[in-house]
Amino acid sequence: MSSVWRSMRADRSVTDARIDRATLRRVLSFAKPHRRLIEVFLGLNVVNSGMVVVTPLLIQRIIDHGILAGNASIVTWLALGMLVAAAVNAVLNVTIGYLSSRIGESLIFDLRTAVFGHVQRQSLAFFTRTQTGALVSRLNNDVIGAQRAFTSALGDSVSNLISVVVVGVTMLVLSWQVTLLCVATFPILWLVSRWASRRLAGLTRTQMNGNADMGNTMTERFNVGGAMLLKLFGRREEEDAAFAAKAAVVRDLGVRIALTTRVFSTTMWTVPALATVLVFGVGGHLAMDGSPSIGTLTALSTLLMRLLAPLQGLSNIRVDIMTALVSFERVFEVLDLPSLICEKPDAVVLPADAASVEFDHVAFTYPRADDVSLASLEVIARTESRPAQQVLHDIDFTAEPGTMTALVGPSGAGKTTVTHLVARLYDVGAGAVRVGGVDVRDVTLESLEGAVGYVTQDAHMFHDTIRGNLLYARPGAREDEVWDALEAAQIATLVKGLPDGLDTVVGDRGYRLSGGERQRLAIARLLLKAPRVVVLDEATAHLDSESEAAVQRALDTALEGRTSIVIAHRLSTVRNADRILVIEDGRVVEQGRHDDLLARGGLYAELHHTQFRKDVIEKEA
Numbered sequence: 096m097s098s099v100w101r102s103m104r105a106d107r108s109v110t111d112a113r114i115d116r117a118t119l120r121r122v123l124s125f126a127k128p129h130r131r132l133i134e135v136f137l138g139l140n141v142v143n144s145g146m147v148v149v150t151p152l153l154i155q156r157i158i159d160h161g162i163l164a165g166n167a168s169i170v171t172w173l174a175l176g177m178l179v180a181a182a183v184n185a186v187l188n189v190t191i192g193y194l195s196s197r198i199g200e201s202l203i204f205d206l207r208t209a210v211f212g213h214v215q216r217q218s219l220a221f222f223t224r225t226q227t228g229a230l231v232s233r234l235n236n237d238v239i240g241a242q243r244a245f246t247s248a249l250g251d252s253v254s255n256l257i258s259v260v261v262v263g264v265t266m267l268v269l270s271w272q273v274t275l276l277c278v279a280t281f282p283i284l285w286l287v288s289r290w291a292s293r294r295l296a297g298l299t300r301t302q303m304n305g306n307a308d309m310g311n312t313m314t315e316r317f318n319v320g321g322a323m324l325l326k327l328f329g330r331r332e333e334e335d336a337a338f339a340a341k342a343a344v345v346r347d348l349g350v351r352i353a354l355t356t357r358v359f360s361t362t363m364w365t366v367p368a369l370a371t372v373l374v375f376g377v378g379g380h381l382a383m384d385g386s387p388s389i390g391t392l393t394a395l396s397t398l399l400m401r402l403l404a405p406l407q408g409l410s411n412i413r414v415d416i417m418t419a420l421v422s423f424e425r426v427f428e429v430l431d432l433p434s435l436i437c438e439k440p441d442a443v444v445l446p447a448d449a450a451s452v453e454f455d456h457v458a459f460t461y462p463r464a465d466d467v468s469l470a471s472l473e474v475i476a477r478t479e480s481r482p483a484q485q486v487l488h489d490i491d492f493t494a495e496p497g498t499m500t501a502l503v504g505p506s507g508a509g510k511t512t513v514t515h516l517v518a519r520l521y522d523v524g525a526g527a528v529r530v531g532g533v534d535v536r537d538v539t540l541e542s543l544e545g546a547v548g549y550v551t552q553d554a555h556m557f558h559d560t561i562r563g564n565l566l567y568a569r570p571g572a573r574e575d576e577v578w579d580a581l582e583a584a585q586i587a588t589l590v591k592g593l594p595d596g597l598d599t600v601v602g603d604r605g606y607r608l609s610g611g612e613r614q615r616l617a618i619a620r621l622l623l624k625a626p627r628v629v630v631l632d633e634a635t636a637h638l639d640s641e642s643e644a645a646v647q648r649a650l651d652t653a654l655e656g657r658t659s660i661v662i663a664h665r666l667s668t669v670r671n672a673d674r675i676l677v678i679e680d681g682r683v684v685e686q687g688r689h690d691d692l693l694a695r696g697g698l699y700a701e702l703h704h705t706q707f708r709k710d711v712i713e714k715e716a
């Protein structure tokens with residue numbers, strides 16, 4: 096017994112398995128939409144559990160008044176009664192099972208869609224911090240864990256409670272002496288259940304984190320990029336060892352959970368067995384004196400067996416509720432995470448002709464991890480002690496409608512960061528970013544997303560058909576509009592040549608497009624969206640000259656008549672730009688047109704000689 100107490104104490108200190116009332120209230124709020132179903136479900140449970148004493152009582156009568164009294168018709172009628180009771184029980188069982196899954200699955204659906212919707216609306220900063228595997232595990236495992244609180248915990252607790260009361264009272268009426276003797280053994284059940292529930296809540300929580308950790312490693316190492324790194328660096332043994340260490344934690348926890356559960360369930364069976372000994376040992380002596388009757392004694396032992404499952408269930412209920420509520424808490428944790436980028440309640444729709452981009456003395460610092468994410472969703476959860484470094488300082492320029500602004504500067508200068516602020520992927524720290532003269536924080540997210548289009552370096556495509564990827568930009572686009580966009584993006588011939596044409600699946604695991612082809616497809620997608628402002632990150636990887644020329648022609652069409660902000664890596668782009676901003680350490684250090692800047696002989700001239708030299712050499716050749 097002392098070891099039981101020791102582990103109770105240890106668990107209390109290492110795991111915080113306490114569930115507060117607010118969580119419980121919130122769980123109930125999720126049940127609200129299914130109130131009617133839950134009421135019917137609980138009602139049927141009450142009837143079903145009340146019926147548990149019918150058969151034992153019929154057995155008592157059949158023995159005492161039928162068999163022992165030699166009355167054949169009573170035996171027949173009571174046997175028929177038992178048949179009816181069994182039939183009703185079967186029908187009730189099926190109905191309850193159906194309702195329980197209806198409620199449970201609906202709850203899973205509600206939680207899943209809520210988490211998916213909420214996560215989707217998180218700022219980009221959240222995704223740069225969060226581990227996909229951990230997030231997916233929240234959507235899958237924890238949501239299912241949470242659902243258990245409802246179907247098994249809620250339904251079973253009501254029916255078990257009623258069964259215990261009805262059976263208990265019936266037993267007391269039949270023989271209070273024997274019943275009280277049996278009840279005396281029950282505190283053992285209570286103690287073991289208390290111990291197991293605390294221990295399991297803590298262990299389950301740790302195991303879920305361990306599973307998520309393992310899942311993270313797998314998602315990261317098994318995607319194409321991760322697998323490639325692994326191969327190129329030949330770190331198979333280290334990876335095996337690191338994974339084995341994580342899997343070992345889950346294995347050991349699994350054993351501890353199984354052992355705790357087994358100790359618990361064994362107790363649940365042993366205690367009633369002890370009670371049965373008392374029924375027949377003590378009750379048998381009493382029966383020899385005539386009271387209780389043989390029928391009553393048989394009914395008592397049957398009732399005791401019927402007490403077993405509900406009692407076991409009731410003690411389990413603590414365990415079930417605790418483990419399920421841990422899942423609820425983990426789901427709520429995600430739902431409670433505020434998004435850094437929110438639409439104001441009085442946000443306005445961006446005017447249809449908004450096309451200028453203005454940076455008004457903008458300063459910016461990337462948000463810290465604890466502002467955007469949950470420690471449990473990150474790989475290495477640690478609080479950052481250093482204050483975050485300011486990335487942009489006093490960026491001030493206006494890109495007039497229809498003009499091209501090129502951003503150049505050394506790696507890490509802040510060019511990508513500037514482009515992120517145009518579509519409000521992050522909010523500025525000081526100053527303002529305006530599109531069409533309106534602060535991007537004051538407009539609706541939808542109208543801003545409609546006005547600003549991006550072509551990123553990696554030109555990401557979903558694992559979907561080319562058509563699906565293109566229509567993502569404009570779902571209602573007609574077939575001829577899709578082909579026009581492909582034509583303008585210089586990729587129509589290639590798509591026509593594919594065996595499945597527009598229905599060819601691209602993306603991570605689909606048809607492999609080359610870098611240049613993917614960029615042109617992304618340009619076609621942009622053309623379909625037809626935004627007024629285009630943000631473009633030119634590919635740094637040098638494409639072959641034919642592909643490069645095709646991308647260039649596609650871009651010329653895409654940027655024509657639009658305001659563009661381009662992270663420039665090509666000489667032709669900087670030459671064409673209406674204005675070049677030279678960025679260094681988050682500051683605009685020079686600005687102007689290509690020839691003027693070159694003549695000035697400053698940082699731009701230096702960059703020109705290093706970054707664009709290849710283009711110059713190619714051009715001269």
Ligand SMILES: Nc1ncnc2c1ncn2[C@@H]1O[C@H](COP(=O)(O)OP(=O)(O)OP(=O)(O)O)[C@@H](O)[C@H]1O
Pocket residue numbers: 223461462486504505506507508509510511512513
């Ligand atoms: N999500 C982020 N969180 C914190 N800091 C970041 C984040 N993204 C970038 N930074 C930091 O901000 C600075 C500017 O980065 P940015 O990506 O804007 O540079 P860049 O000029 O586009 O560089 P490159 O040409 O190499 O892409 C860098 O010091 C970088 O480390």
